[in-house]
């Protein structure tokens with residue numbers, strides 16, 4: 001039984017893929033994928049001993065040791081160049097996911113699909129993709145157990161047009177998610193806007209110098225931009 005969040009990640013994995021699931025913890029995702037798709041093989045990467053042992057146990061219990069190789073190491077260092085064509089990284093912050101991709105850039109040769117599921121700061125990933133030769137192919141946002149998650153899928157290529165008109169806003173909200181503007185999306189950004197408004201009132205009380213004033217203006221601009229999308 002897999003969480004809805006990981007099922008959504010799994011749905012984007014191409015048939016027969018050779019995947020690396022980085023930060024795999026119990027290796028639930030690769031196990032699920034292998035059971036569903038007899039042609040799929042996986043590497044489950046884990047940096048920490050506890051989760052690494054959990055992953056090994058789960059793979060053995062599932063009878064999948066021939067198809068899932070559990071490896072201990074930091075980020076993409078567990079894979080050799082050309083070994084996989086798909087990478088999944090789920091359940092971490094966008095900052096950490098971006099660091100893992102950036103530090104492992106040389107290992108991305110031959111990788112065609114990235115499926116990334118940040119818990120926060122998805123905008124950092126969108127920026128990294130844009131600056132490193134990846135096109136955002138699709139996005140999802142969902143709510144599970146009162147938390148909101150995003151899933152970003154990227155393929156090789158360059159496409160600045162995705163962020164035309166308002167790059168800052170589209171990097172923040174996600175170009176596809178903005179268009180769809182589903183319930184989870186609205187809920188997430190309404191919550192963020194409320195937060196920013198609270199911060200804004202603190203600014204109003206603070207002694208105004210030029211630097212503070214600039215920050216206040218930027219925040220106000222962001223609030224207005226996001227509210228405009230929410231009220232469409």
Ligand code: SAM
Nearest residue numbers: 022023024025046047048051073074075090091
């Ligand atoms: N991917 C699973 C999921 O989505 O349910 C597990 C998410 S868990 C919150 C994050 C896992 O990533 C932890 O097991 C942690 O040990 C691992 N991790 C964190 N940083 C890592 C890194 N640099 N390389 C490999 N694994 C890492």
